[in-house]
Amino acid sequence: MQISAAVVHKVDSPFAMTEAELQPPAADEVLVQIAGVGICHTDIAIRDGHLPFPLPGVLGHEGSGTVLAVGSDVTEVAVGDKVAISFNSCGECRECSKQDPAYCHKFMEANFGGVRADGSTTLAAAGNSLGSNYFGQSSFATHAIARERNVVRLPEDFPIELAGPLGCGVQTGAGAVLNSLDVQPNSTIVIAGAGSVGLSAVLAAVVRSATTIIVVEPHRSRRELAADLGATHVVDPADGELSAQIRAIAPSGIDYALDTTAVAAVVEQLAASLGVRGVLGLLGVPADPQASFNVGLFQVPLLGITIRGIVEGDSDPKTFIPYLADLHSKGQFPFDKLITTMPLSEINEATAAQHRGDVVKVVLTP
Structure with a gap:
């Protein structure tokens, strides 16, 4: 045709x-x-x-x-x-x-x-x-x-x-929180990047009743939207060292961190923000396939940190998309x-x- x-x-x-x-x-x-x-x-x-x-x-x-x-x-x-x-x-x-x-x-x-x-x-x-x-x-x-x-x-x-x-995009962000990281109620999470993937992660963190939801985003309008959608704190990376800004909100460190930017410097700052047994989720696609980042080899075993790669929010679309659609119909997503x-x-x-x-x-x- x-x-x-x-x-x-x-x-x-x-x-x-x-x-x-x-x-x-x-x-x-x-x-x-x-x-x-x-x-x-x-x-x-x-x-x-x-x-x-x-x-x-x-x-x-x-x-x-x-x-x-x-x-x-x-x-x-x-x-x-x-x-x-x-x-x-x-x-x-x-x-x-x-x-x-x-x-x-x-x-x-x-x-x-x-x-x-x-x-x-x-x-x-x-x-x-x-x-x-x-x-x-x-x-x-x-x-x-x-x-x-x-x-x-x-x-x-x-x-x-x-x-x-x-x-794809919404499924990836929401799935990262609900499936990959399995964010628990009353926990803390930081999300770097307030595009559609990051903001979908915010919506999912609200569904999971996370008590502290921090969004890192350079665009003011997107920080405002993140707050409207349920972020408890928004951070402008231009305001100072990112890990210091995050630890000013959560002094003992973050339970979960999710990077959607694929920017090495951001990933390193997220890792530095993790608390004991914190989990770092990576789902951004870097422009340079050879891009890498540094995380202290002492930090990872000492704190029991997990670094997790994420594809499509670890979702099975046949079951996860209907779940998200149902949440939306109930006004929860x-x-x-x-x-x-x-x-x-x-x-x-x-x-x-x-x-x-x-x-x-x-x-x-x-």
């Missing part, structure tokens, strides 16, 4: 709205009419050449919409269902069999390979194949092909155009306060606004 998609033709080039040909769904796939798709940092990292993906291609991995057609083997969703689309996984490896698909042994090829598992592409333009199947969707488009495995049915009354970020909607045709303006910090999370609507 003919669709409209935002194509990246080469590294560092802008998105270009393009008429494309979308293949019909295979046996285990579904065709989704996109209602909204979030812009994530990973999309920009691909555009800028920091992560691998075959170009020209179609990005977008926080899609949501309505199922228009299903393959012959699909049983979990039907035509007319509202769905959020999350990351792809093989469903066969050891981690997938343990319901830990975020650590799928084939994660990179399933999400960044640009083709289906059989090597075929779902998209073409002007007779030439496009990189497709990005995170099992390539949803910067009016329509997308996804796998039954990475679509999640949503309640009929859910605001479907806003649901896409539940599949207002992630919609992070979202600004813009037309898909304005994708370049939207990515620039998000980069500047004018908005937290843009959801593009075809």
Whole structure:
């Protein structure tokens, strides 16, 4: 079928709205009419050449919409269902069999390979194949092909155009708190970065009844939003040494620290802020894949510190997205306060606004 998609033709080039040909769904796939798709940092990292993906291609991995057609083997969703689309996984490896698909042994090829598992592409333009199947969707488009495995049915009354970020950014931040770190009630947590991932972590920390929720963020408007969403303290890193500012709030150190910035100096300051048996969670994607940070080898065993890498909030989308949707319906997880909607045709303006910090999370609507 003919669709409209935002194509990246080469590294560092802008998105270009393009008429494309979308293949019909295979046996285990579904065709989704996109209602909204979030812009994530990973999309920009691909555009800028920091992560691998075959170009020209179609990005977008926080899609949501309505199922228009299903393959012959699909049983979990039907035509007319509202769905959020999350990351792809093989469903066969050891981690997938343990319901830990975020650590799928084939994660990179399933999400960044640009083709289906059989090597075929779902998209073409002007007779030439496009990189497709990005995170099992390539949803910067009016329509997308996804796998039954990475679509999640949503309640009929859910605001479907806003649901896409539940599949990655919101899921990652909330999952880091609820799954990876398993933040306990009456505990202390510091979150570095008040983008959509960090602010989703704030919302989750409120759900877990953390008593001290500190957010580190240079943008004043985002610090104010963090406070509105439940942060008990906000810190401007320009006001002095970060660890000193945090310990002025929690003198004995923090129970949990979560970094979304992937800035080595920030990570080191978070580590210095941890108390006894503190846990440091790392989920940011650095621009330099060789980036590293220093943590004292004496500090780690002396205090019993844990350093934890986090992918997709250690989430199984099939169960975690419905959980977040239910919290939202009860007014306990207002992630919609992070979202600004813009037309898909304005994708370049939207990515620039998000980069500047004018908005937290843009959801593009075809």
